[in-house]
Amino acid sequence: MNKKVVFSGVQPSGSLTLGNYIGALRNFGELQNEYDCYYCVVDMHAITVPQIAKDLRKRTLDVLALYIACGLDPEKSTLFVQSHVPAHAELSWVLNTVTYMGQLNRMTQFKEKSRKSDENLNAGLFTYPVLMAADILLYQTDFVPVGEDQKQHLELARDLAERFNNKYSETFKVPEPLIKEFGARIMSLQNPLSKMSKSDSDENAYILILDDKDSIRRKIKRAVTDSEGVVAYSDEQPGLKNLINIYSVLSSEDVETIVKRYESEGYGKFKEDLAEVVIAGLAPIQATYANLINSKDYLEKIYKEGADKAEYHAMKTLRKVYKKVGFIPRR
């Protein structure tokens, strides 16, 4: 039986946040029994913003260890590093030639990033979504689990697949996004109108998967709420809404139950309990991570085997693509 294919990636461009966990990693594990899953550490995407080589190497292993700590089983899912499979860069080049400049100009993430950094406006930042499309299309992917912020990039991947198929005949599967209704957009603790991001300059804005207990308690205590003073779930109280979402996802309790419990308690007690819910939710991940990160040989074995397996499948697609565009085979 041919299982449907799932592909997703996370950038090793900082320590992962609770947003990454809730919006992405937590959902990856649920898929691995039913689907043929590929989870990639996208180091080539990470260098579109300035990186220190030594740190990038460390973070790449960190993300791999966190994949496993969050429940991914290397026996079931293919875990690998993007730069180990050159087909990603190769397909990306071909896809560049069917991508319109105008499309890339409309990408919100590019617009935001270019607004923030006028110094390092490199072309890689512009073509970032094309490389992401290559990641996905190489594996004939059916489903892509991501957070809400990646929706537009996925639309582009679908569009490029369709355009290539129309121009050169059926080659790529057109992928579908898998975006959870709940938790797909965890907001900053300091500004509940922008998403929680590991690149935020204010470290109180995010909780890291590897934050210690005291940091978690402190950050949640300082999280921005409002002056209403009543625990309720509404768009008028976006800070609180975000905290309730986090509580709900990590405790598996529904929003109503949570609001009922705290409506007469005020924010202090709610935040204290939320901190404990987050600590308890992250504790098993942190423990597994701590073990894994010292097992370099094990991690090396995982990413080597992962890359071999990924490459085998990626090359099948790339060979088809090269043939269709008119490249003569080397042998």
Ligand code: AMP
């Ligand atoms: P990145 O860290 O940009 O590589 O993102 C990795 C995954 O985490 C992607 O699927 C994102 O959509 C998801 N993600 C990142 N930040 C958040 C957030 N604040 N809330 C929900 N999902 C997120």
Ligand code: TRP
């Ligand atoms: N661009 C994604 C992000 O920042 C990471 C990513 C790269 C990705 N390639 C991908 C996600 C392929 C899903 C599928 O979150």
